[in-house]
Amino acid sequence: MASRNDKIRVGVSSCLLGLEVRFDGGHKRDRRVTDVLAHHFELVPVCPEVEVGMGTPRETVRLVGSAAEARLVTTRSGVDWTERMERYATWRVAQPDLAELRGYILKSDSPSCGLERVRVHGASGIPSRDGVGLFARALVKRFPWLPVEEEGRLNDAVLRESFLTRVFGYQRVRAFLDDPAWTLAGLVRFHATHKYLLLAHSPRHAKDLGQLVARAKTLSREELARGYVEGFMSALAEKPTPGKNANVLLHILGYLGGHITDADRHDVLAVIDDYRRRLVPLSVPVTLLRHHVKGRDVPYVRDQVFFAPHPKELGLRNHVA
Ligand code: SF4
Known part of the structure; x- marks a missing residue:
């Protein structure tokens, strides 16, 4: 709240x-x-x-x-x-x-x-x-x-970003589930928009959470809410690495399919590779990819919290891990 x-x-x-x-x-x-x-x-x-x-x-x-x-x-x-x-x-x-x-x-x-x-x-x-x-x-x-x-x-820039990602994540998940009117459809949407952020932190927890949401109808609201917060925060507690972030960036690029030209795709791949090799901070491929996502008819990726999990004024994601 x-x-x-x-x-x-x-x-x-x-x-x-x-x-x-x-x-x-x-x-x-x-x-x-x-x-x-x-x-x-x-x-x-x-x-x-x-x-x-x-x-x-x-x-x-x-x-x-x-x-x-x-x-x-x-x-x-x-x-x-x-x-x-x-x-x-x-x-x-x-x-x-x-x-x-x-x-x-x-x-x-x-x-x-x-x-x-x-x-x-x-x-x-x-x-x-x-x-x-x-x-x-x-x-x-x-x-x-x-x-x-x-x-x-x-x-420490990495630990600071990790802490703040968890604070803003905890705020979002609690704000959603503390509202007594939350619905299963709403939770499915919440989970969908957080999918890439969760994947960047913990593919294992992201998968478990997906399975939890899929069998939501077999659980009480309390069990579902408790299990979701536990899995969500456990995922965010794991450190995203350049490898995990790069995989997410590639997923998003793949989702863009025919929405971008081969030349643009080549540019994005080169920047992701620079990031993976720790030559540029995460903000560089994220900004470029976000630019390509903007204005295109890809709401699933456009709405991903991964692009902006905290206010940009905090100057996070500008460090080379
Ligand atoms: S808040 Fe009070 S108890 Fe805690 S470290 Fe500071 S002075 Fe000590």
Whole structure:
């Protein structure tokens, strides 16, 4: 569901927005989050340590024990916050504002917000890097298909594009299936327009989803909706490679059949080959192919989300993988 101002809502660790909620009263503003993503999303700040009542400034906390049974303990005085944080996190992720989120950006390395590789201090004295922050754990348990990423990884163009593709995809699939009036014919259309995007991420999931839709009449609406979201988000979680993208581009070119001249087809093939060899970014063959699709009587390919899975202002698909 889009938010009240129609922007997609994305949760963010508060300190990344520049809010002074860290243990020392400071913040960890992340310019990519505040300057780029804020234009496209309504960012919803959550600071678990402040909201659980630790106060600011506060004594630092860390994970202690083992990754499977990590406890959240203050570094100097040894106060154990585990139960309070777990109770708070379970309650917080059940609040309606979090159910509206379509993505989440977490602060790395935090014993509360870190998604992976958080330090856990065990008996050996050498911290292992296999912990998960207690709030992050509750978040992904409650929303297994919510796209979640740490801020540092968003500096990588490929990971950033992957995260944003999942956010916009999650928004589209939830907007469609959350409407109680959705129909099977509508789902068939939704699936058809996403076919090439799904293929570019995961041919296996694309095939499974096609089969799910084909046997839709044997399933209840709830089973169908649950199975579709699960398959859709599992597909988008897989990384598209130049090989998979090139195959999709060739499929689309094949679909154009006699709609383009041999010379134009030759040009497109050459650009797809350049892309496959990582000489040009994906935006180059996509733009050329889209130009040939435009204005021709090929609605099936013209309407493919693959051509524009996110706003072009985000400048994605301009990197060479
Ligand atoms: S990492 Fe999480 S808990 Fe720590 S200050 Fe930032 S928002 Fe608060």
